[in-house]
Amino acid sequence: MTYCVGMMLDQGIAFMSDTRTNAGLDNISTFTKMTTWEMPGDRVLTVMTAGNLATTQSVISLLDERTKAPDERAPTLLEVPSMFQAARLVAETLREVIARQGDEGQRADSAFNATIILGGQIAGGPPRLFLIYPEGNFIEAGQDTAFFQIGEMKYGRPILVRAYDRQMKFDEAMKLLLVSFDSTLKANLTVGAPFDFHLYETDSLRKGREGRIEEDDPFFLKIRHGWSAALKTALDNLDDFEL
Template sequence: MTYCVGMRLNAGLVFMSDTRTNAGVDNFSTTRKLFNWAVNGERSITIMTAGNLATTQAMISLLEERSVATEDRDPSILRQDTMFQVARLVGETLKEVIAYSNPNGPTANDQFSASAIVGGQIKGGKPTIFLVYPQGNFIEISEDTPFFQVGETKYGKPILVRAYDADMPFDEAVKLLLVSFDSTVKSNLSCGLPFDLLIHENDHFNGDRTIRIEENDPIYQAISTGWGDALRAAFQALPTYKV
């Protein structure tokens, strides 16, 4: 399984994904699910994937292949004029890969299904994020929906809903995401560390901040332990319901 979150703040965009792709009894494997294309001074585009691994890897490979030697490749993710066009290209590519894998058409329980979070900024446009569905269609982030999740979303969503604030700085947003991811990892074996993190600051096209957070990261460990202790303390402080 997977857990990925793309979040919009007033200061910019934050993306985080886990890396676990297999969680058998004695067989754990990881792979990158967060990918970035950037042109200094001009654009930064990030994609996070969830779903069938062969499908998502084929989609990323196609996008990367078509972005090499851009004068000879079309359509290229590096030649789209807006983030809307980027999302449409990703949707078309995902749909193409799924159709190739399943020529009889998608089904409700399609084993080749996948989805993606696509976000970033192109100079002259606003930073934004899209959620791309297996059918190739997509929706854009909004004030009412300031973050998108894909994969195993239910365990990490409550803390995001309760604590998200568009005005929070990047370090607070990362702390919030780490609590969300920690809750997911502790609830579902199919999600796991390390986590990949990318921060895009509004109108900044000279390199995004990228970090891989390992299991032994001291800040992550302090957040994980502190959140557990805080929950137990908060529970004890609540009034008892007499029955």
């Protein structure tokens, strides 16, 4: 399984993804689920994927290969004029891969499905964030829904819903994301560290701070233990139920 979050902020966009894939408890591997394309001064686009690994890798490979060997009839991610057109391109590529694998491979409902988060900025437009479905349609983050999750989202969602604030800075967003990921990791063995992150700053038009956080990272351990202790303290301070 997977857990990825893309979060719109006034400062920019925060991305985080886990790296665990599994085909059963005895077949667990680590694969990156985050890819970023950059043309400094013109555009930065980050994609995170969840779903069938063969499908998601094929989509990323196709998108990347087409940027290196452009077709005059169809613009690539490095050529489309807007983030909306980038979302359309990613959606069409995802639908293309799923259709091909469904025709050529094993027949099973949803066997080749995948879901994608796309975010970034192209010169001349604002930062934008999209959630792309396997059917090839997509929605965009806005004021009411300013973050997207894909994969195993239910365990990490409550803290995001309660604590998210669009005005928070990247350091605060990282703290919130790590609490969300820790909650998911504790509840579901199919999600695991290390966690990849990318912090894109509005109007920079270049990659922001990016890196990987291991499960034994000192800051992550501090967040994990601090959050657990804070939850217990908060529960203890609530009034007892009267029987």
